[in-house]
């Protein structure tokens with residue numbers, strides 16, 4: 001991890017920084033600082049509160065519903081990919097999102113994106129606390145300080161499972177440009193047969209991705225979409 005020199009208190013990397021891939025920027029010097037939604041979210045703490053608790057049970061519910069409604073076993077889909085790499089988008093203050101994704105689907109690795117640096121550092125510190133029990137955790141959870149509209153650190157077709165919650169909805173500001181670029185990036189990084197699990201979306205994410213992905217499940221609680229093989 002490279003920590004910006006402007007962040008005096010972080011100039012000596014601490015062991016939790018091993019979980020972070022790439023740079024952590026000061027709030028006012030992030031490459032996406034001109035995105036108006038970023039400024040709004042920074043100003044209004046409530047817009048980034050964690051509201052998607054109980055991630056593991058929600059993932060289990062999604063697996064069961066997709067099996068029942070679409071006769072697709074998402075666990076088998078993931079097991080068919082090696083290495084099985086997941087992606088968590090906009091986890092906010094809920095570090096449980098990338099962690100439960102890793103554990104529930106027995107993934108080899110999860111990349112997790114969040115554009116508020118403070119949340120990224122909180123998550124890295126939380127994972128540092130688990131390192132004694134799982135020394136390889138730093139290779140299995142990779143945190144990125146980035147906007148979900150630029151996933152260029154990830155290779156095309158490299159991700160078999162994406163999880164996102166309470167980000168692509170009308171309450172969380174997002175510019176048209178960021179939204180469109182995010183859709184393109186999701187489709188690009190998703191591997192053939194790979195799935196996306198979405199919670200707390202107002203339907204706009206599903207509507208847009210249905211142009212590229214097959215909808216396995218769509219209901220107010222959770223949606224699951226899959227890329228064609």
Ligand SMILES: C[S@@+](CC[C@H](N)C(=O)[O-])C[C@H]1O[C@@H](n2cnc3c(N)ncnc32)[C@H](O)[C@@H]1O
Nearest residue numbers: 048050051052090091092094115147148165166
């Ligand atoms: C309401 S919070 C939801 C947090 C968590 N997913 C949950 O359900 O509890 C929305 C999160 O999305 C993040 N976010 C919004 N737009 C983003 C973007 N373009 N890139 C990265 N993160 C973004 C915000 O910073 C915030 O942490």
